[in-house]
Amino acid sequence: MSRRQSRDHRxxxxxxxxxxxxxxxxxxxxxRAPVIVSSPQxxxxxxxAAVTGRVLKxxxxxxxxxxxxxxxxxVVHVHLGLYGKFSxxxxxxxxxxxxxxxxxxxxxxxxxxxxxxxxxxxxQAEVDDVIARLGPDPLRRDADxxxxxxxxxxxxxxIGALLMDQTVIAGVGNVYRNELLFRHRIDPYRLGVNIDAGxxxxxxxxxxxxxxxxxxxxKIITIDREDDRGLPSYAPGRPRTWVYRRxxxxxxxxxxxxxxxxxEGRNLFWCPTDQK
DNA sequence: GGCTTATGCGCAG
DNA sequence: TGCGCCTAAGCCA
Numbered sequence: 001m002s003r004r005q006s007r008d009h010r011x012x013x014x015x016x017x018x019x020x021x022x023x024x025x026x027x028x029x030x031x032r033a034p035v036i037v038s039s040p041q042x043x044x045x046x047x048x049a050a051v052t053g054r055v056l057k058x059x060x061x062x063x064x065x066x067x068x069x070x071x072x073x074x075v076v077h078v079h080l081g082l083y084g085k086f087s088x089x090x091x092x093x094x095x096x097x098x099x100x101x102x103x104x105x106x107x108x109x110x111x112x113x114x115x116x117x118x119x120x121x122x123x124q125a126e127v128d129d130v131i132a133r134l135g136p137d138p139l140r141r142d143a144d145x146x147x148x149x150x151x152x153x154x155x156x157x158x159i160g161a162l163l164m165d166q167t168v169i170a171g172v173g174n175v176y177r178n179e180l181l182f183r184h185r186i187d188p189y190r191l192g193v194n195i196d197a198g199x200x201x202x203x204x205x206x207x208x209x210x211x212x213x214x215x216x217x218x219k220i221i222t223i224d225r226e227d228d229r230g231l232p233s234y235a236p237g238r239p240r241t242w243v244y245r246r247x248x249x250x251x252x253x254x255x256x257x258x259x260x261x262x263x264e265g266r267n268l269f270w271c272p273t274d275q276k
Numbered sequence: 277g278g279c280t281t282a283t284g285c286g287c288a289g
Numbered sequence: 290t291g292c293g294c295c296t297a298a299g300c301c302a
Contacts, residue, residue, distance in 0.1 A: 014283055064284075082284050083296040099295070115296045117285065166285090173283055265290080266284085280300080288292085
């Protein structure tokens with residue numbers, strides 16, 4: 001078997017940590033060297049033609065948005081959406097399989113992007129526009145949680161919806177949203193105005209730590225945090241989440257059946273006993 | 277082999 | 290509110 005498609009270490013859930021991980025990977029594998037960019041599928045043909053052969057100066061992420069900054073001020077903006085994925089491919093590149101929107105080939109590494117919601121060529125001003133629409137990203141060093149608090153503390157929307165709103169906090173997806181609310185014993189339907197400052201501070205601090213674990217480990221782990229006892233306690237096969245996708249199963253704390261409902265089109269999971 | 281489902285989000289109506 | 294995007298893992302037969 002000469003399967004060139006390498007084993008992939010991509011996180012299963014593309015929330016913010018996935019994009020930061022990709023930015024780090026792409027910078028390491030493609031950075032500071034010319035990259036051959038193409039669009040086998042054709043839908044990104046013009047964008048690919050504009051950057052191919054140019055040096056990738058930097059890859060960065062803000063929330064769920066990924067930016068490839070090429071020399072000459074051109075930027076490739078990617079949002080994976082629900083299905084988008086980058087594969088990791090060893091050279092030489094095999095023939096494209098399926099709908100490959102963007103193919104990147106560096107000196108000793110390649111990557112195929114399939115199924116993204118967004119893959120477009122933009123300039124720095126447009127990057128700034130994208131970022132201006134996003135809330136603070138817990139994975140960025142400069143993240144200012146007080147900006148999120150300013151929005152939440154005034155809102156009459158449920159906290160379960162606010163945490164998913166990318167203009168409030170950038171990078172939180174359905175897994176982190178549900179897990180964070182359980183960890184802090186907060187009912188997802190409680191309104192933003194009814195969250196107190198202490199609760200928010202604790203959630204924000206926790207979120208920063210949880211997402212940093214996701215970034216480091218490449219998967220979302222919200223129980224058995226390695227820093228709980230100062231040593232790695234996660235082992236393959238061990239449960240990694242408290243409530244996410246556990247509808248009907250017993251709460252790991254009190255045994256009550258985990259409930260599920262749809263809030264603004266997304267699946268909510270919570271323990272009706274523990275979360276008030 | 278086929279069916280269901282999912283992490284996101286913009287848009288139509 | 291619900292659809293469309295259009296991938297792929299997980300499950301069942």
